[in-house]
Amino acid sequence: MQPPFDILPALLRGVWVTLELTFAAACLAFVISFVVGFGRMSKHLPLKILAAAYTEFFRGTSLLVQLFWVYFVLPLLHVNLTALQSGILILGLHFGAYGSEVVRSAMMAIAVGQTEAGIVLNMKRSQIRWRIILPQAFMIMIPTFGNNLIELLKATALVSLITLKDLMFQGTMIQNTTMRTTETFGLVLMIYFCLAYPLTLGVRWIERRITVGRA
Amino acid sequence: MWDWSFTIAILPELLKALKITLSATVVAYFLACVLGLLIAMVKRTTWKLVVYAVSGVVEFIRSTPILAQLYFVFYVFPKFGLTLTPFVAGVLTIGVHYSTYLSEVYRAGIDAVPVGQWEAASVLNFSRARIWLTIIIPQAIPPIVPVLGNYLIALLKETPLLSAITLVEVLETAKIIGDNSFRYLEPITLVGLIFLVLSYLLSLLVQQIHAKLS
Amino acid sequence: MEKQNDAVKGRPIVRYHKIAKVFGDQQVLTDIDLDIFPGEKVALIGPSGSGKTTLGRLLVTLERPTSGTIEVNGELLWHKSVNGQLLPADEKHLRRVRGQIGLVFQQFNLFPHMSILQNVMEAPVHVLGMSKGEAKEQATAMLNKVGLGHKLESYPRQLSGGQQQRVAIARALVMRPKVMVFDEVTSALDPEMVGEVLAVLKEIAAEGNMTMLLITHEMAFAREVADRVIFMDGKIVEQGSPNDIFVNPQNPRTNAFLSRFRQA
Numbered sequence: 001m002q003p004p005f006d007i008l009p010a011l012l013r014g015v016w017v018t019l020e021l022t023f024a025a026a027c028l029a030f031v032i033s034f035v036v037g038f039g040r041m042s043k044h045l046p047l048k049i050l051a052a053a054y055t056e057f058f059r060g061t062s063l064l065v066q067l068f069w070v071y072f073v074l075p076l077l078h079v080n081l082t083a084l085q086s087g088i089l090i091l092g093l094h095f096g097a098y099g100s101e102v103v104r105s106a107m108m109a110i111a112v113g114q115t116e117a118g119i120v121l122n123m124k125r126s127q128i129r130w131r132i133i134l135p136q137a138f139m140i141m142i143p144t145f146g147n148n149l150i151e152l153l154k155a156t157a158l159v160s161l162i163t164l165k166d167l168m169f170q171g172t173m174i175q176n177t178t179m180r181t182t183e184t185f186g187l188v189l190m191i192y193f194c195l196a197y198p199l200t201l202g203v204r205w206i207e208r209r210i211t212v213g214r215a
Numbered sequence: 216m217w218d219w220s221f222t223i224a225i226l227p228e229l230l231k232a233l234k235i236t237l238s239a240t241v242v243a244y245f246l247a248c249v250l251g252l253l254i255a256m257v258k259r260t261t262w263k264l265v266v267y268a269v270s271g272v273v274e275f276i277r278s279t280p281i282l283a284q285l286y287f288v289f290y291v292f293p294k295f296g297l298t299l300t301p302f303v304a305g306v307l308t309i310g311v312h313y314s315t316y317l318s319e320v321y322r323a324g325i326d327a328v329p330v331g332q333w334e335a336a337s338v339l340n341f342s343r344a345r346i347w348l349t350i351i352i353p354q355a356i357p358p359i360v361p362v363l364g365n366y367l368i369a370l371l372k373e374t375p376l377l378s379a380i381t382l383v384e385v386l387e388t389a390k391i392i393g394d395n396s397f398r399y400l401e402p403i404t405l406v407g408l409i410f411l412v413l414s415y416l417l418s419l420l421v422q423q424i425h426a427k428l429s
Numbered sequence: 430m431e432k433q434n435d436a437v438k439g440r441p442i443v444r445y446h447k448i449a450k451v452f453g454d455q456q457v458l459t460d461i462d463l464d465i466f467p468g469e470k471v472a473l474i475g476p477s478g479s480g481k482t483t484l485g486r487l488l489v490t491l492e493r494p495t496s497g498t499i500e501v502n503g504e505l506l507w508h509k510s511v512n513g514q515l516l517p518a519d520e521k522h523l524r525r526v527r528g529q530i531g532l533v534f535q536q537f538n539l540f541p542h543m544s545i546l547q548n549v550m551e552a553p554v555h556v557l558g559m560s561k562g563e564a565k566e567q568a569t570a571m572l573n574k575v576g577l578g579h580k581l582e583s584y585p586r587q588l589s590g591g592q593q594q595r596v597a598i599a600r601a602l603v604m605r606p607k608v609m610v611f612d613e614v615t616s617a618l619d620p621e622m623v624g625e626v627l628a629v630l631k632e633i634a635a636e637g638n639m640t641m642l643l644i645t646h647e648m649a650f651a652r653e654v655a656d657r658v659i660f661m662d663g664k665i666v667e668q669g670s671p672n673d674i675f676v677n678p679q680n681p682r683t684n685a686f687l688s689r690f691r692q693a
Contacts, residue, residue, distance in 0.1 A: 002220050059415040061407040062372040069407060072390075074398035075217075085410035097314055099565065117538035120489045121552035125520070131555065135542045150278070156278035160380055168282060168673045175290065182294055185287045 004183035007174050009185060014170030015195070021084065021166060022153045023089035029152065030094040030095025030145075037103025041045065058097035064158050066090045071162040083164035087156070095152050102144045139210055146203035150196050157192070167191060222401045228407055232262050232388035238323050239384060240371045246310030247370065248363070251317025255325060258318070258345065273315045282376055284308045289380040301382035305374075320362050324355035357428045364421030368414050375406075385409065397428050440503060442467045442640050443488065443608055448497035450483055457483050457603045459664045461497070465608070465642065470634050472655035472671075476537045476686060481644045482535075485610040488642070491522050501526050502607065526557075531606035533615040538594045539600070540587040545572065546581040549600045557604070571599040575629050591622030597627055602633070608640040609633070610642045613648060623647070630654065648675065648690045659684065 011188035024133040039051030058066070081089065110133050118128035160169035175181050259271050276284070289304040304397065326353055336346040354362075378387035389402035432663070448461040457480045465471055473481040478535035486492045487499060498515070499506040506526045508515040518526075538547050550570035553559040559567070572578050575595040585593055593669050594614055601609060613628065615623040627650050633639055634654045651658055651671065658674040660667045660683045667680040678684045 028368070046343070047599060056415075057411065059362045060411040062375045062386070062410045064375040064378075065403065065410060068386065068390065068399075069403050069596065072393060073403055077334065080407055111538075113534065113538035114537055116491055117534065120525075120532045120534075121303065121600070122524055122556045123552060124524070124556075128557055132540055133549070136540075138543075142638075145624070154278075154280040157282040158376070168286075172286065175286075182291045185283065185291050188283050189275075189287060190277040192283055193275055200278060212427070 002135065004187060007178070007180070007184060007187065009169060011170050011191060014165060015191060016165035017084075017164065017166040018153070018156050018168075018195070021087050021156045021159060021164070022048055023177025024088045025095065025156070026152055028092025029081055029099050029148075030089060031093060031097035033103050036096060036100035037107070040100060041107060050085075050171055054099050055097045058094050062110070063090070063094050063155060064161065066094060067162050083159065083162050086162060087159040087164050089160075091152060091155060091159075095148055095155075097146055099145065101147070102141050103137075106140040106144075107133055109140055110136050142210065143203055143207045146199065146206065150199045150203070152198050153199065154192070167199050216400070217346055218398065218401060218403050221396070222405065225402055226405070227352045228392065229385055229402065229409065232236055232383060232385040233409060235302070235369050235382065236371075236374050236384045239302060239309070239382070240367075243313065243374075244370050245305040245410050246306065247313035247366070250311065250314035252321050252352075254314060255321035256316035258322070275320065277315045281309060281373060282379060284312060284355070285376060287375065291415055301377065301380045304336050304380060305377040305382050309370060309376075313366060313373075314357060316366060319357050320366070321355065323331060324359040325351060326360060328354045344383075350398040360428055361421060361425045364417070364424065367421070371413060371417065372410060405407050439467060441465055442502055443642075444500040445492065446498045447582070448484075448487065448498070448499065449495045450492060451495045451562075457663065461587065461665060463659070465640060467607070467640055468638055470641045470643065470654055470656045472645055472651035472658045473649065474645065474651060474658060474663060474686075475661040475666075475673075477549055480664075484643055484661075485532065485612050485644050488608070488610055489530050490527050490531075501529055514539055518666075528604075529607045530610065530611060531604055531608070531669055532602035532610040533594070533597050533601050534615050535616050537585075537597045537617070539593055540622045541585050544582050545577065545588070545596050546562070546582055548596060548602050550586070552600070552604055556608070567603055568599070571594070571603045574602075574632075575599045576625075589622060591625045594618065594622075594626045598626075598633075600631055608642065611642070611643045612644045613646065615645070648687070662686075 036051045036054055039047050042048050042051070067090050068088065070081065070090050071083070074081060074086075093192070114132050114136065115128055118132045123132070127171075132181040156166055160166055160172060163169070165173075167188060171184050175184045178184070252371060254269060258266055260266065285305065285308045288308045289299065289301065292299060292304070331345065332350055332354065338429045341350070374384055375386035377384050378390065381387075384392070386403075386406050389406045390399075390401040393399035443463075443465040445461045445463040445546060446466045448458055449456070450458040457478075458626065461484065473484065475481050484491055484554055487494055488501075488506070489551040495505060498508060503554075505515070505518070505524055506523070507518055509518045509522055510516075534633065539553065539599060543551065546568055547563065549572060550561070550564045553567060554561060569578065572581060577599070578594055580588065580596075583598070585612060588596065594617075595652065598614070614630070615626050618626065627647065630641075630643070630650070635643060641654075643651060643655060652675050653671075655671055657668060658671050659665055660674060660678070660680070667678060673679075674683065675687065678687060
């Protein structure tokens with residue numbers, strides 16, 4: 001391949017890691033969003049406080065600080081995670097904290113009348129939550145989850161700083177060895193754009209569909 | 216495990232580095248606020264070509280990681296004769312990145328101003344600039360203050376990224392302390408706690424300002 | 430057409446005893462004693478804020494009484510009697526007793542993510558444990574009854590307000606409650622749709638065996654359908670046959686309230 005595209009294969013190996021990381025962290029974050037989001041709406045006070053503390057902690061401390069903590073401090077406590085495991089764990093926990101807010105506010109946005117209708121039909125609390133509120137709230141969550149997924153994809157670049165060989169890491173490595181700074185970092189930016197922008201368009205398309213459905 | 220005397224010994228150094236973190240936050244946020252408003256205003260003009268160009272750049276910036284942008288600004292710009300210090304490159308990149316978020320916030324605020332306000336101002340024969348400055352902006356901003364405030368807190372937490380372009384802010388200081396002493400637990404934990412406290416204080420500040428405005 | 434209270438006999442199916450309800454610093458209901466008998470059609474009338482909706486909501490446990498007791502079919506709703514002491518009832522008890530009551534809301538509150546048929550089938554399947562086939566049969570029959578058998582696969586947003594309210598009525602009736610509360614079911618409707626909903630209510634009333642608590646502003650309808658009319662304003666001001674209340678009210682407040690409707 002002609003320059004600048006001769007460096008593409010190396011960058012694409014990094015793309016694979018970036019996508020792997022994004023997918024795994026998104027799955028973890030999705031599960032945590034619901035577990036913690038439901039925890040925050042629980043009637044059980046200790047559970048509620050625990051969930052709120054979790055959210056505040058992961059939203060209040062910087063993502064990079066969290067990554068460094070896992071990378072530098074955990075081994076001292078004899079917990080040894082690979083860079084990939086650390087990345088998945090922290091990104092999942094971090095974006096799960098944001099996701100729990102999405103879950104909670106969407107569930108609370110469903111009109112009280114829906115819960116009341118469930119009570120009057122003598123449904124159980126859990127049935128009302130899972131069969132009445134959640135399906136409606138989920139439609140509200142989708143666009144925000146989509147935006148968070150884009151933020152997550154962008155945030156994966158940080159794992160290059162804990163030596164995980166993602167797209168960003170490959171970029172800095174190539175730059176270091178070839179000194180072809182402009183091409184390398186230019187291509188890295190463009191590849192990230194090609195990964196993230198379709199997601200943006202997808203989210204907008206879904207948003208329009210949902211709005212049309214409501215009208 | 217946790218060494219308290221070491222903690223106390225390194226605290227002044229971390230707090231000194233915190234000044235860099237805070238000034239980067241303030242400067243980048245100021246840039247984001249001003250540029251974000253300009254973007255929102257430009258997008259409402261009728262100059263089609265400019266609107267498309269600005270929208271395209273905004274989409275691109277929003278769709279790529281800040282870290283990749285930081286490397287580009289810090290390492291590529293000098294090739295074209297523009298050498299920036301880590302601090303300037305950092306606040307410029309983060310400021311511009313966040314201005315694209317803030318432009319959306321401003322847009323929502325401006326959209327919420329009733330059309331009648333524009334019409335009333337036009338009837339009074341105000342100039343375009345005067346309408347913006349005295350009628351629209353004063354009404355558009357107060358309702359969005361909480362959201363603007365949340366972005367300040369988010370921006371603060373991006374600043375550790377600047378360590379990647381060799382700015383010795385608070386996280387980089389912690390890492391240097393760790394590299395020299397082989398103790399990472401205290402410095403990095405402390406940095407986390409510092410961010411937690413700062414985020415909390417800022418959220419209180421935002422709440423107060425919002426309460427005063429409404 | 431006048432109905433007499435001769436349907437009223439035997440043990441009351443609903444009994445409010447010394448019920449009070451306070452919201453914050455506002456006393457909404459004071460000292461309510463009210464017996465409703467099986468098959469009886471009771472109309473609750475009164476100005477807005479008079480507590481009549483609250484009275485209905487207490488019966489389906491959407492509100493908790495501040496003091497007093499409610500019995501349904503001889504059983505305490507909000508309390509359990511343990512060794513002669515009244516203790517707050519648990520969720521299981523509430524669900525069992527509440528199962529005998531149905532309620533239709535002013536705002537319909539249909540489930541927007543379900544088709545009309547699913548709306549009506551939901552509770553029979555998941556609360557009563559009915560098979561899907563049987564629930565579908567019963568739901569379809571009930572929707573036919575309210576004149577919406579041709580809309581089974583539609584979604585609530587595709588229906589007019591009057592149609593949505595008829596679905597809500599079918600959804601409540603399919604649970605075979607002993608008592609139905611209709612909470613201002615025509616108040617949120619455009620005037621031209623009030624008639625179709627009232628027609629359905631009249632049909633249910635004409636079948637005779639359903640106990641109905643009608644919270645309403647439709648005086649002509651109350652007069653036609655009810656066995657007993659209660660005028661309330663925080664407490665029960667006056668009650669009697671429709672004739673007593675509408676033609677010959679004894680209390681000046683009842684008279685003042687009704688005069689507004691007479692002029693209209």
